[in-house]
Amino acid sequence: MTQMDVQDDRAKVWVNQVTTPYREGRAGEDAGPGTPFVSSHVFVFERAGDGWLLAEDGTDAEHR
Structure with missing residues (x-):
């Protein structure tokens, strides 16, 4: 992991x-x-109960 940005119930992670x-x-x-x-x-x-679930692969959107 190179960077992580958590906002409310969503986290964006760069790997x-x-x-x-x-x-x-x-x-x-x-x-x-x-x-x-x-x-x-x-x-x-996205936050799911006590853990986190993968909501989307934002790789394409991030690299445009």
Whole structure:
């Protein structure tokens, strides 16, 4: 989590995710990890009783 903004019963959370893809090896070469990359997401949660529930994935709206 990189940032969180809570307003009343809604919370917006910014998350960066690092992914390392697994690549296939060429003939005679061992397979191994590829180049890591980062993707960013924005999730909106709403209060539900004593906890929180994911209300929407706001990633597209946030990155316009």
